[in-house]
Amino acid sequence: GAVVSQHPSRVICKSGTSVKIECRSLDFQATTMFWYRQFPKQSLMLMATSNEGSKATYEQGVEKDKFLINHASLTLSTLTVTSAHPEDSSFYICSARDDRYTGELFFGEGSRLTVL
Amino acid sequence: QQQVKQSPQSLIVQKGGISIINCAYENTAFDYFPWYQQFPGKGPALLIAIRPDVSEKKEGRFTISFNKSAKQFSLHIMDSQPGDSATYFCAASRSLGNDYKLSFGAGTTVTVRA
Numbered sequence: 110g111a112v113v114s115q116h117p118s119r120v121i122c123k124s125g126t127s128v129k130i131e132c133r134s135l136d137f138q139a140t141t142m143f144w145y146r147q148f149p150k151q152s153l154m155l156m157a158t159s160n161e162g163s164k165a166t167y168e169q170g171v172e173k174d175k176f177l178i179n180h181a182s183l184t185l186s187t188l189t190v191t192s193a194h195p196e197d198s199s200f201y202i203c204s205a206r207d208d209r210y211t212g213e214l215f216f217g218e219g220s221r222l223t224v225l
Numbered sequence: 226q227q228q229v230k231q232s233p234q235s236l237i238v239q240k241g242g243i244s245i246i247n248c249a250y251e252n253t254a255f256d257y258f259p260w261y262q263q264f265p266g267k268g269p270a271l272l273i274a275i276r277p278d279v280s281e282k283k284e285g286r287f288t289i290s291f292n293k294s295a296k297q298f299s300l301h302i303m304d305s306q307p308g309d310s311a312t313y314f315c316a317a318s319r320s321l322g323n324d325y326k327l328s329f330g331a332g333t334t335v336t337v338r339a
Contacts, residue, residue: 115268141325152314152329153269202268206325213259214327216268 112136113205115217122193123225130188130220132203138183139205143214144176147200159186183208193224228252229317231330239338244302246333248315251296257320259327260289260300263312272313273300276320305337 112135122128132142140161145153157178158166165178175197177189186205190197202219231248238244250258256277261269275282275289275298282289288301302309315330 113268143326150332150334152331155326158326200266204268204327213271213274214325216261216270219266219268221266 113203113215113217115203115220117220118218119221119223121223121225124194125192127189127191128193128222130190130201130203130222132186132188132205132217134184134205134207134215137205137207137209139186140183140208142180142186142203142205144178144186144188145202145204147202147219149200153202156188161186190222193222195224198222198224227331228328229315229330231315231333233333234331235334235336237336237338238305240305240307242305242337244300244305244309244335244337246300246313246315246335247297248299248317248330249295249297250317250328252317252319252328253296254319255317255328257318258289258291258298259316260287261314261316261329263314263332269314302335305335307337307339310335310337 114133116131142159144156147153156171159178159180161180167173180186200219204214204216229250259274260272262272263269273284273287275291277293286303291298312332312334314332316327318327
């Protein structure tokens with residue numbers, strides 16, 4: 110089946126630094142990718158929709174300048190948490206839709222961000 | 226506003242028993258209803274999905290029942306095994322066009338006791 114790879118799986122950083130998380134579709138092209146945030150024992154919260162070659166669409170309440178999204182190619186989207194603070198600590202998950210099909214979304218393994 | 230309501234929040238079942246998780250939705254434009262399984266520290270993995278043109282779909286021990294008129298769908302896990310212990314999320318979306326955002330339920334933590 111289709112695979113979505115996220116990197117890094119875990120990252121620890123100091124407050125005030127920026128962290129970049131990569132999301133790659135390994136065996137399919139994905140014009141659209143999605144970024145989610147998940148707090149412990151809670152559901153996935155959609156942060157933004159990433160579209161190749163255009164600006165990301167952010168959900169209400171998500172700070173665009175805090176969470177920078179770049180979808181530079183049909184297989185790569187990146188999420189940069191800028192000037193990270195402890196409250197940004199969370200589990201970030203991306204998903205991608207195979208351009209060949211309507212329906213199924215494939216999820217990455219997630220990236221655990223801890224801001225000290 | 227949560228577009229998909231999921232219950233129960235958690236359940237415990239004995240090995241070999243049946244786990245049942247229920248979801249309800251409001252948006253009649255939804256036409257794709259997947260279930261995801263998530264283990265701690267991992268991303269969600271698609272378990273099974275259904276579209277409104279069928280009332281039931283079965284894959285191995287997992288069955289989705291769909292009631293379009295009631296706007297409800299449920300996941301049945303038959304012969305539950307300890308390896309099924311995980312959090313299960315129902316979701317719904319429109320599958321056509323660019324508006325393909327999944328709306329997730331709150332999740333159900335299933336514990337299967339040996």
